Amino acid sequence: MEKKLGLSALTALVLSSMLGAGVFSLPQNMAAVAGPAALLIGWLITGVGILFLALAMLLLTRLKPELDGGIFTYARAGFGELLGFCSAWGYWLCAVIANVSYLVIVFSALSFFTDTPERVVFGDGNTWQAMLGASVLLWMVHFLVLRGVQTAASINLLATLGKLVPLLLFVVLAVAAFNYDQFHFDFSGLALGKPLWEQVKQTMLITLWVFIGVEGAVVVSARAREKKDVGRATLLAVLAALLVYLLVTLLSLGIVPRAELAQMRNPSMAGLLTRLMGHWGDAVIAGGLIVSVCGAYLSWTIMAAEVPFIAAQQGAFPRSIARQNARSAPAASLWLTNGSVQLCLILIALTHADYNTLLTIASEMILVPYLLVGLYLVKLTRGKQQPLALAIGLGASLYGLWLLYASGPLHLLLSVVLYAPGLLLFLFARRGGRGDVSLTQLERIAIGLLMAASLPAVWQLTV
Template identity: 40%
Template sequence: MTDQQPQKESKGDLGLLRLTTFAIGTTLASGVFSISGDMAANGANTAAVLVGWFICGIGMLALMLCFYGLNKHRPDLRSGVYSYAREGFGDYIGFNSAWGYWISAMLANVSFATLLFASMGYFFPIFGTGNNLISVICASALIWFTVFLVLRGVSQAATINAVVVIGKILPIMVLIVAIVLSRAFDPKIFMDNFFGEPDGLGFLDQIKATTYTTVWAFVGIEGAVVISARAKKSKDAGSASVISFLCLLAIYIMISVLSMGVLTRGELAELGNPPMAGVLYHVVGTWGATLVNFAVIVSLAGATFSYTILAAESAYAPAAQGCFPKFFASENKKNAPFGSLILSNLIIQVFLIIVLFNESTYQVFYTLSASMIMFPYLLSGMFYLKQILQRHGTISQLSPGELAIQRIIAFTGTIYGAWLLYASGMIYVLITALLYAPGTLVYIWSKKEKGEKAFSTLLDFAILIVILIMFVISAILIANQTIQPF
């Protein structure tokens, strides 16, 4: 009798529940505990925060419905943002969408790890603000431990993630209930300086100041679409994205509104990390701050685990279609994405070393992560708009009323994607070129492996020139210390 070989994990075994919890797990992290303080620190007052969430709610819902529509009408495209951009605008733009999303996922994981050990510093002062030597060593150990777990199979990892998500949501609901039951919400505080201080930011600038925070709060929401190739039913990925988005939007708005009725903008802006701990300390005392820091640790540990999967899958899926070099598509006996997983975490390790020597904070990395993901979001919205206008495939079977609704969704998602780039400011758009430009070498490598020409269209050359010009401008600005990416 021969030794039985380890059974391979079958692809396509993730149902709606595990896809939904995966999307929530990749999204619900540091943002939920810092949104109120970060918005206040950026100068946004009550009215601007409410308008910011309204814009985000409409825009992100439209984007999620774009993902849902694409998932429904183009089930043949099973690699999310990469497939959509490549199908709609060509190989090089498709590659850049995949590359930007992959880099965004890795930067997000660095941000989570940094804030995780900053929160650990509440209980163990040796960790400080999360960017000292002991924090980086422990963060590195955690990252590689998650690699070990994911190598045992993505399906098994997704099941673990579902359990972790429950542990993340329960403390957050306790926090919301504590504010409500303690009657700490004061309408007068909520209404004071509703539109801002006389010498503060203008109202439009206040709204723009909420952009990074609202985007960061939802980075990862499309995670179910990214791993749609592992879903039992392709349509479940789109449904999971919409369900998780609506649940999280409700939580974020409740926390923002309640916080703004407990402390003024100035007081919220002065809170340390995580700001929600300061809010709960004001409401119920020390135990509230302790509970928040514990919840942050659980949440960020779970997000680190989720993003280890997401970063690997966001490189593996494009590689399986020939967009990234073959190494990225290598698997182990459990069908776990071995090549992309190891390489992703080696790059994360480099970023963690940058944290140590540059004393960078989690805000730096989440801002860069949000910046990198804006282009994939815009391209996805544009592709759905293109599909709707061309009435591609099953879209042609929609009734006039249904088609009109889908046009509104596609236009709104595209406009919101453009708004994100505008609101983020030209400086951060330029900085992204520092991370997009090196990807061109990987693109050339993958094309060479297939014996294909790298830049076969005029559009490809035009995009390459724009990226290189932005790279040079960013490098000059950094050399003159006008901007600092880290």
Template identity: 40%
Template sequence: MVVGSMVGAGIFNLPARFGSATGPLGAIIAWTIAGTGMYMLARVFQALAERRPDIDSGVFAYAKAGFGDYMGFLSAFGYWLGSCLGNVFYWVLIGSTLGAFFPSFGDGNTFIAIAVSLIGIWTFHAMILRGVEQAAFINFVVTIAKIVPIIVTIIALIVVFNFSQFADNFYGGADMPPKPLISQVRDTMLITVFVFLGIEGASVYSRFAKNRSDVGRATILGFVGVTGLMVAITLLAYGSLPQSAIAGLRQPSLAGVFESIVGHWGAVFISIGVLVSVLGAYLAWSMICAEVMYSAAQSEDMPKLFAAQNGNRVPANALWLTNSVVSLFVISTYWSQDAFNFMLDMTSVTTLLPYLLVAGYGVLVARSGEGYEGVENQRGRDQIISWLAVVYTIFMFVAAGPKYILLVAVLLVPGTVLYVWARKERGMPVFVPRDLVIFLIAAVAGLIGFYGLVSGTITP
């Protein structure tokens, strides 16, 4: 689940996204920051799986345990929404990939591309309704299949690696607009968040684990393996083409890089790998979306309606809501100026809030000593790791900039209707004073973002 969730669309888009932002030096710095930050976050997930084995579906449940009901809801809704936006991105990428061979698909947001995406969404919907175990087996097979073209490309890039070309690109290509190194690094930050999404895949499905220790082990092993692939793809590409050529490749840019090495068949080979990879990742994330909504309803953070399962143990109502929302967002891409990068960045920022709250809860657990009976010597280490994860996620919010934070608020605030619904049907007060303050802050940000969209000062 960790590898299947992480290796989706992002890895195939890394060359052009990095090439348009920075040279190898900036890329090395960016991966060092992102890799360290996400490793700390992975260690937080591992520690919490071991110290709080009573908490299932960790991403939002940790936020609720540490920061109250409304923050738990925002974490669940934000994570679910980010996952939905990620699924939209997958369909845009599929359309863009096909657009290289069939012009009617364009950049993935033409009428034909949207129609094909909607057919695909509801075909997967019918498949998942037949059972999580069956879908998980398909995901396992697809995960193996999609790693093959990535490994083949890495080997080819090593064989043709040109150190002179790499050196010319190192500080930023001579034919690229001059840009300070700090700006180069900042412009890569959201793509690094996106490609690491899924690191929590084992934690989301922790209720299915036979041994809780397997959750933490899967998280670390998946993280290390996938990080190696992503860094290799990014840096080796600089040794094959000038940075300006890499930056100008259409997405999925890994297809263009491989094509430059072996010819046109390379683009076809990678494009097939992209389609297999993205469809597999879409399957994994559709399951995760429904699981998050279902778990939140089970813990009384979402309306009871979404706690229902069908005869195959699939949270059917949650799945219907998920795919309805994904369909609406797919349709909305028709009016987006750059649907590809906009959906990628929105997915990244929306998921940062749940990550920040998980890291914060890691700090609280380590400080309290809960679950550390017999291993008190590990508390200090885990507290430092959790604080580093907190600093990293805050840094990512700053790097994202106010535009995306305001747009996330525009999406999160209306979701509070589900929170009010869940509280009312259980006869509970809607807000305690602290939660009311949080809601009002979010509402003000949402209104500013909405005004920006209406006035045109913020464009999707």
């Protein structure tokens, strides 16, 4: 019998997927583009937007408790088979590519303990030793999740608590060392030579990505002990992450001047903690970074395997991917996911390719499901006596549109390259009328247009 996930496990899953490597570089990233005033405005806008999205997910778990695996099922229920599949495919592909980056980051951080100027072992995470280590870690996590999602989620809860320890240590020491005059100096960021709104816009491009993973509890909602815990976990994790991000970025500006912070090497929190507690600061943050990224990787492995599993149950992916093992783990989907990650690792090792462009394009694909969450809530509540729910749906939809605009419409257009092979899989899964519902004429035309658009998109990427 499958053990279900409680509120603490669900909250840890969401929080761990959001708090990855980025939080340790956030002080430098933010200081390089904005002063304190712009940071406060930027986090306010992001905080309101992400709370709208979290509340929209909470309401949908109450209005439609029968829809498991939210990211795919909300899109499918609201906007048809094709958009449902595109939502699932885009989410899964982004998770696979992001998991590759997590494995690279882990061994890049380990190089702090192993590498010397005379001897490079792990380097930037792209040496053969790093790729071999990444492959070992990949399959260790794989067999851990095969033992059951509950087992993996319990270990993730411990990893989440582990990653919060260095962050809490940093916050406590930063509060003790905080200098208000330092923080308030050049409050509006005049030294940057950019107007306040331009600074705010650039902070938004950074805050854009730090909440990716907010959907974690919704994705695994079928495995929740209580459906009401799904929305609660999402909201609790968002509030906790927002508090961490605010404290880390704002307190940092009260420790060193903004211009100096902007020049720090990343992870910049290591340099700050070294100032606060001596040479041990580097080691504490390097260790915290490794624990944090491993926890985020475990969370994303669970979520990446869940979406194709749910989609396969409803005919959008081949039915064989819906197979579970004796411990109710999505075994077939997990093999597909981690096999794809391993293939990417081998390709990187052989070609030494820079896959940052691919990661950016794939990340864009995860934003479309966020927009569809808000639009689906609007569709459900429009014309009904639910003004608050409708307002939340509109707020979440506007935030979803802002995310797509701020991250760059060009990358969204180029993402048709990644949709093309997915559409072939979709058509294969539905061959012989295997889909639960027939495609509409409009959906058939859209598939043809997407396939045709992939050719100029490939050309654009290669020139």
